[in-house]
Amino acid sequence: MNSQTERKIAGATLVPLPALSDNYIWLLSKNGKALVVDPGEARPVLDYLHRHDLALSAILLTHHHGDHTAGAAELQQATGAPVYGPAREKLPVCDHRLSEGDTITLPEFGLTLSVLDVPGHTAGHIALHGRIGGEQPVLFCGDTLFAAGCGRLFEGTPAQMVESMGKLRSLPPDTLVCCGHEYTLSNLRWALHVEPGNGALQQRRDQASRLRDNGLPTLPSTIGDELAINPYLRLSEPAVIAAASAHAGAALSSDVDVFACLREWKNNFR
Numbered sequence: 001m002n003s004q005t006e007r008k009i010a011g012a013t014l015v016p017l018p019a020l021s022d023n024y025i026w027l028l029s030k031n032g033k034a035l036v037v038d039p040g041e042a043r044p045v046l047d048y049l050h051r052h053d054l055a056l057s058a059i060l061l062t063h064h065h066g067d068h069t070a071g072a073a074e075l076q077q078a079t080g081a082p083v084y085g086p087a088r089e090k091l092p093v094c095d096h097r098l099s100e101g102d103t104i105t106l107p108e109f110g111l112t113l114s115v116l117d118v119p120g121h122t123a124g125h126i127a128l129h130g131r132i133g134g135e136q137p138v139l140f141c142g143d144t145l146f147a148a149g150c151g152r153l154f155e156g157t158p159a160q161m162v163e164s165m166g167k168l169r170s171l172p173p174d175t176l177v178c179c180g181h182e183y184t185l186s187n188l189r190w191a192l193h194v195e196p197g198n199g200a201l202q203q204r205r206d207q208a209s210r211l212r213d214n215g216l217p218t219l220p221s222t223i224g225d226e227l228a229i230n231p232y233l234r235l236s237e238p239a240v241i242a243a244a245s246a247h248a249g250a251a252l253s254s255d256v257d258v259f260a261c262l263r264e265w266k267n268n269f270r
Contacts, residue, residue: 010133042071062142088124120161121151149187175223223241
């Protein structure tokens with residue numbers, strides 16, 4: 001693991017472990033303990049634990065899709081770590097069922113995670129947010145929010161996703177956005193069609209291109225960055241409304257209508 005992918009925070013280490021074709025399994029470690037979020041594979045986690053002599057304390061799941069859960073049972077069998085996951089989704093293994101208002105207290109990391117219900121990508125998707133060491137805010141959001149994008153609506157509605165994104169956009173601007181996929185460059189390419197005059201988008205594209213050219217992750221992002229570049233968090237911006245209306249061939253006014261147009265546009269963007 002390239003040391004440039006590891007972020008040191010309040011005595012802890014946060015790292016995105018590449019998995020499958022474009023997934024990230026987020027791993028947080030401190031004082032010989034580790035937790036992982038959305039292990040679509042067990043092997044990258046087991047290898048990292050072995051390499052760094054870490055004991056797995058917790059496995060966190062945000063939604064039921066196999067590329068986020070397929071490694072959970074093997075990891076639990078190998079380590080005995082408890083599995084936390086969404087209350088309203090069918091999971092391969094889960095010891096603690098979570099819904100909005102619940103918290104996970106992980107004292108070995110100085111971390112308490114609060115649960116948000118964020119349906120849209122799936123019907124029971126959750127997100128987890130807290131402060132590492134009581135200091136750095138962090139968000140594990142699965143496939144709800146991406147850098148410059150959001151998840152496809154496989155099970156939810158545009159109205160649900162707008163409400164879910166509203167919960168995330170209200171988090172502190174310095175919140176680290178730890179999402180599930182390396183989709184940043186393709187999302188930015190589309191976002192620049194929505195807001196070609198957005199200088200922050202152009203800068204982010206250049207930065208992300210340099211990172212990927214060097215084999216490095218473009219993540220985590222931050223909520224503040226996403227508020228500046230992510231069309232799905234900029235639904236009331238005149239330029240975004242105008243672009244969505246032009247794409248739809250009709251005047252759009254509500255956030256839900258703008259979001260629905262943007263999501264359909266991105267679904268078919270090549």
